Each structure stands twice: as C-alpha cells, then as structure tokens.
Amino acid sequence: MTEFGLDDLPIRDDLRGSSPYGAPQLDVQVALNTNENPYPPSDRLAEALAREVSAVATGLNRYPDRDATRLRAALAGYLGHGLDADQVWAANGSNEVLQQILQVFGGPGRTAMGFEPSYSMHPIITRATNTAWLSEPRAADFSIGVAAATRAIAEHQPDIVFLTSPNNPTGTALPLEVIESVLRVAPGVVVVDEAYAEFRREGTPSALTLLADHPRLIVSRTMSKAFAMAGARLGYLAAHPAVVQALQLVRLPYHLSAVSQAVATTALDFADELLGAVKRLREERDSVVEWLRAHGFSVADSDANFVLFGEFADRSAAWRAMLDRGVLIREVGPPGWLRVTIGTPEEMTAFREALLQVAPGHLSA
Ligand SMILES: *Cc1c(COP(=O)(O)O)cnc(C)c1O
Numbered sequence: 001m002t003e004f005g006l007d008d009l010p011i012r013d014d015l016r017g018s019s020p021y022g023a024p025q026l027d028v029q030v031a032l033n034t035n036e037n038p039y040p041p042s043d044r045l046a047e048a049l050a051r052e053v054s055a056v057a058t059g060l061n062r063y064p065d066r067d068a069t070r071l072r073a074a075l076a077g078y079l080g081h082g083l084d085a086d087q088v089w090a091a092n093g094s095n096e097v098l099q100q101i102l103q104v105f106g107g108p109g110r111t112a113m114g115f116e117p118s119y120s121m122h123p124i125i126t127r128a129t130n131t132a133w134l135s136e137p138r139a140a141d142f143s144i145g146v147a148a149a150t151r152a153i154a155e156h157q158p159d160i161v162f163l164t165s166p167n168n169p170t171g172t173a174l175p176l177e178v179i180e181s182v183l184r185v186a187p188g189v190v191v192v193d194e195a196y197a198e199f200r201r202e203g204t205p206s207a208l209t210l211l212a213d214h215p216r217l218i219v220s221r222t223m224s225k226a227f228a229m230a231g232a233r234l235g236y237l238a239a240h241p242a243v244v245q246a247l248q249l250v251r252l253p254y255h256l257s258a259v260s261q262a263v264a265t266t267a268l269d270f271a272d273e274l275l276g277a278v279k280r281l282r283e284e285r286d287s288v289v290e291w292l293r294a295h296g297f298s299v300a301d302s303d304a305n306f307v308l309f310g311e312f313a314d315r316s317a318a319w320r321a322m323l324d325r326g327v328l329i330r331e332v333g334p335p336g337w338l339r340v341t342i343g344t345p346e347e348m349t350a351f352r353e354a355l356l357q358v359a360p361g362h363l364s365a
Pocket residue numbers: 035092093094095096119164167168193195221222223224225230234235
C-alpha cells in the first residue's frame with residue numbers, strides 16, 4: 001500500500017489537525033473513568049429487554065416509528081412536571097440530541113457559548129457543525145457568577161448557551177437563579193445539560209421546573225448514567241413543542257432504531273429499580289467526598305456520580321501511578337485535578353487503597 005493518510009484527504013480545513021474524542025478504553029480491573037453506572041441491568045430487566053427485543057425482531061423488515069411516539073410518552077411520564085410527548089425528543093445518546101440542536105440553532109456564522117471547565121463534547125460538537133465556540137471561565141469554585149455570565153452573553157450575543165448542571169467534570173450544580181438570569185439576557189436558545197440530574201443532592205432543583213415559562217429553554221438528559229444504559233445509546237430532551245418541531249427539520253429519518261426504542265421504553269418500566277441503585281451511588285459519592293476531605297484533598301462539591309479532587313503537582317504521573325495499581329480514573333478538568341467515577345463499594349475500596357499509596361509522592365504542597 002502506498003503512503004496515504006488523513007492529511008492527504010480533502011477533508012474540511014477546520015478539521016485538519018484535530019483528533020477524535022475519546023477517553024482511553026483500557027482493559028483494567030477497576031474502570032472509574034467515564035462516569036458509567038457500575039451496576040449492570042438486573043436479571044429481571046435483562047429478561048424483559050430480551051423479550052421486547054425479540055418481539056421487535058419479527059418486524060425489523062419495516063422502518064421504525066420515525067417519531068418514537070411511545071418512547072417519548074414514556075420519557076415525558078418519567079420526567080413529570082406535567083410534560084407531554086410533544087415536549088420531548090429522543091436520539092442516539094444525548095450527544096446526538098446536542099448535535100441536532102447545533103444543526104438547527106447553530107451553523108456557519110453562528111456561535112455557541114459555554115462556561116469551562118465543562119463537558120468537552122460541547123465545543124467538539126459545536127465546531128463539528130461549523131459553529132464558532134465561545135469559552136467563558138467558571139469561578140474558582142467552579143460556579144457560574146450571574147454578573148460575569150450575563151455580561152459575557154450581552155457582549156457576544158451567542159445563538160446557543162450551554163449550561164451543564166450538574167457540571168462535568170466538576171460535579172457543580174447551578175442554582176435556578178443563574179439559569180433564569182441567563183435566560184433573561186440570552187438572545188438564542190439555552191441548553192441545560194442535565195446528564196447527571198438523577199444524582200443531584202436533596203434540594204438541588206432541575207431546570208425542568210423553568211420550562212413552562214421559557215420557550216427557548218432546552219433541558220437535555222440521558223439514559224447513559226442514572227439508567228445504566230450507556231451501551232444502549234439513548235439521550236433525550238424536554239423543551240417547548242416548537243423546539244421539538246424544529247429538531248425534526250434536521251433529524252435523519254428513522255434515526256432511532258426500533259431496537260433502541262424498545263430497549264429504552266422497557267428500561268423506563270424499571271425506573272424505580274434503577275433509581276434505587278442511583279440512591280446507593282449518591283451515598284457512596286458523599287462518603288468518598290468525606291473520605292477525600294478527611295485525607296487532606298481538595299474536593300469539589302458533587303451533585304453527580306463522580307468526584308473531582310486534587311491537587312496534584314503532576315497529575316499525569318498520579319493518574320499513571322493509579323493505573324499501575326489497576327485503577328483507571330480520568331485526567332480531566334483544571335490542571336492538578338483528577339476525576340473519579342463512583343463505582344461499587346468494592347471498586348471504591350480499591351480506589352482508596354491505591355490513592356493512599358499514590359498520593360504522598362504526588363500531592364502539591
Ligand atoms: C455523559 C454525558 C452525556 C451523555 O452522553 P450520551 O451521548 O447520552 O451517552 C451528556 N452530557 C454530559 C455533560 C455528560 O457528561
């Protein structure tokens with residue numbers, strides 16, 4: 001084969017030199033790096049999934065329901081807040097939902113703004129849709145200040161504003177006042193990415209409560225985290241029915257397979273069981289936070305299924321030393337910090353033991 005590579009292809013100029021997104025998918029004993037839910041579907045759920053997929057199998061010669069009507073009704077029922085199916089939209093992971101939002105409201109000549117550190121896919125999807133990315137900093141405690149945010153929005157007039165709450169990778173949830181202030185000044189749509197909503201602590205509100213009064217608000221969710229369905233690829237959003245109609249202008253026909261629709265609808269029937277595991281993860285998270293603080297680490301308050309902690313003089317070396325002990329965590333966020341996903345009690349014990357060995361040589365003074 002002659003030498004021929006990516007650089008020889010006539011790809012878009014703006015894609016040259018970029019690399020594909022992806023956390024390392026390493027084969028390790030304790031994988032606490034991508035915020036997955038450590039609890040696999042129960043036998044009962046797995047059996048129900050097999051039954052439903054088998055029922056769908058005999059109809060796979062036909063295209064699926066283009067509008068995923070039954071699933072969207074089930075999602076609306078799960079979300080509550082008086083939402084109807086026409087206010088809910090679903091796609092293959094919330095990343096696809098976000099991409100569809102960018103396709104409708106972004107594009108050449110348009111801008112999207114985010115408050116970083118935050119979810120790295122927001123700028124990637126933004127740029128992939130030829131939208132310009134505007135990055136504003138979060139405060140030192142990873143919160144978003146109302147004054148700074150509204151000033152930046154008033155100055156740059158972004159077509160899309162991303163607010164991640166609880167935020168990845170910091171775990172920080174936003175008070176509703178911040179979201180409402182942003183909605184007041186933003187000229188375009190405001191996307192609140194609530195991928196971790198189910199993990200938030202008691203008393204932390206969801207932006208769903210603001211939907212009734214704000215037709216340009218979009219709240220995105222996913223079944224990848226709380227519902228332990230990362231492998232099924234099912235994300236969704238709640239918004240005004242007009243927003244859902246707008247998304248249908250860009251979605252590919254039959255984008256959501258009959259199998260995906262059946263799997264997601266079935267998983268929603270098991271919401272109570274799945275949310276029971278979420279409760280256990282929240283308790284485990286709170287105890288990890290407490291343990292880290294008791295051992296002298298800086299820890300960001302977390303309303304998610306992960307914890308950002310530090311600060312390391314050389315976090316890459318610390319990350320590597322953890323991996324050498326069979327514990328894969330994530331090198332992400334501000335310099336000096338590392339992120340650990342909450343796993344099973346056994347996995348968190350392995351994490352604590354490895355960290356006790358690694359930390360002394362690596363914590364910054
Ligand atoms: C994990 C995550 C998602 C979920 O992506 P899916 O495509 O639904 O798996 C979305 N937003 C944030 C902030 C996340 O961390």
